[in-house]
Amino acid sequence: MSVRLTVATSTRVLQQIRHDRRTLALLLIVPCVLMGLLAWIYQNTPVFDAIGAPLLGMFPFLIMFLVTSIATLRERQSGTLERLLTMPLGKADLIGGYALAFGLLAALQAVIASSFALLVLGLDVAGAAWLLILVAVVDCLLGTALGLFLSAFATTEFQAVQFLPAFVLPQFLLCGLLVPRDQLPDVLRWISDLLPLSYAVDAMQTITIDANGTASVLGDVAIVLGFVIALVVLGAATLRRRTP
Amino acid sequence: MVTHRSDAEPAIRVDGLRVVRGGRTVLPGLTLAVPRGQLIGLLGPSGCGKTTLMRCVVGVQQVAGGTVEVLGEPAGSVGLRRRVGYLTQDASVYLDLTITENLRYFATVVGVPRQGVDAEVLRVLGLVDLVEHAASRAGNLSGGELSRVSLAAALVGQPEVLVLDEPTVGLDPVLRRDLWAIFRRLAEGGVTLLVSSHVMDEAIRCDRLLLMRAGTVLADDTLQGVLASTGSTDAEQAFLALVDRANSAARERSEPETPPGHRPSHEAST
Secondary structure, eight states: OOHHHHHHHHHHHHHHHHHOHHHHHHHHHHHHHHHHHHHHHTTTSSHHHHHHHHHHHHHHHHHHHHHHHHHHHHHHHTSHHHHHHTTTOOHHHHHHHHHHHHHHHHHHHHHHHHHIIIIISOOOOSSOHHHHHHHHHHHHHHHHHHHHHHGGGOOSHHHHHHHIIIIIHHHHHHSSSSSOGGGSOHHHHHHHHTOHHHHHHHHHHHHHHOTTOHHHHHHHHHHHHHHHHHHHHHHHHHOOSSBO | OOOOTTTTSOSEEEEEEEEEETTEEEEEEEEEEEOTTOEEEEEOOTTSSHHHHHHHHHTOBOOSEEEEEETTEETTOGGGTTTEEEEOSSOOSOTTSBHHHHHHHHHHHTTOOGGGHHHHHHHHHHHTTOGGGTTSBGGGSOHHHHHHHHHHHHHTTOOSEEEESSTTTTOOHHHHHHHHHHHHHHHHTTOEEEEEESOGGGGGGOSEEEEEETTEEEEEEOHHHHHHHHTOSSHHHHHHHHHHHHHHHHHHHHSTTSOTTOOOHHHHTO
16 A cells, blocks of 8 residues: 555545535535534424434435445446556555545534534534534544445446445434334344444434543444444455456 | 567467456457567457457456466566556546646556656647646547547556557547557557557558457458458458458368358258
8 A cells, every 4th residue: 555646546536526516515515404404493392402413423424425435436437447457556545545535525524514513503412522523523434434335336326326225224223313222122233233323323322411421432433433444444355456 | 668678578478368258258268469569450340359358468357267468477467557558448537637637646646756747747748739738627628639638648657568449439530640640659669559449441550460350369460461361452351351261261160071062951941
């Protein structure tokens, strides 16, 4: 793996996004709009404070998952991936470059959405604001890593888009937001223990209710980061230079 | 970067190459050699295995058997990746980037030193005559301009071997002539070029021809040699003569004891 080639690749990916102003605007504004809607529909109730933080982790996660999946699929279909694979670019340079570029975007998106929720919408959580922002950033990274990994298995845009309902919505159902994870049927609880989004939501729920939960939150963050690294490494490992 | 040592050794050596794609044998056992520093035309109808052969040479094709060596190393090996340039059939560049941004990235990837990237981008832009479009977005270019950007991307880093898959397809005659002039200049500079085309009249531009059909090489010769051996006046006629010859040879092999023209009537009806 070469630092220069990884940075060159992430610069190139960011240049592509920069030329696409509408995508950039959607990336940064949509999570804020969704959080605003959420605050509005639950005005004068305690619900926004209760589910605001977990959903703050969820919306950017979904968006980054989709954007990353489509971006890597486009690289594959445009023939540029085939060209790159004939060049002295390591697989880790390519996947690492994508992870770095979208990781930066994800961090920016998470910081903007969290700040908007805390400062403008008055989201009130028991834990520290920096912790909320940290978890939001890590959740975004998880979306990026999952998109990088899964897009290797999609051969068409139709498939890539359907990976959202197929691989992300089940995680949403089992993550503890609808039914607390300890009240799920045993089999489903075991499954939810294996899914990264469960830990992302656990962390946000702890921040919501527990002022002294920093250690537990950081534990969940470590688990989610572990998933992020594993998915990126698997993404690089499943990339094949020679194809049928 | 272009070296003239061991000129006798071919630039590309293919031996018993077998490729199966989607259950279909595309290359049943191809053997050929491409000499160094020459402009080689890989001609044949679409679907005959030209792209598959080129993908093998640049090391992105899964191979079922045989060997492919480029500049004495196994195709696709790490050391070759900056010595071999590849142009895919579609313009494989980023449409949402400018020409300069595209070429800067590819130049960095092939290992051009940081301080030399700008000069290298300018050099390849000059070769394909796109200097004045450098700041244009690739997606806003015409088809001909776009294919020249893609060619420029294959030229960065001065590769010793260029594998160009149908670089002139769909281009107007003036542009085609200009591109062949570029290829000729590169060959004169010592670069080995393997250029595919399904337009037979491009044969006159090449030093040697590889005529392919159904995954096999029908002829590996100069244009003069091919014309002389078939008694033809142009490449297309020669190709058709070679196809007829190959077909009748195949028929004789499958029915060895029945001379052509004396078939039993029951076989003719099946």
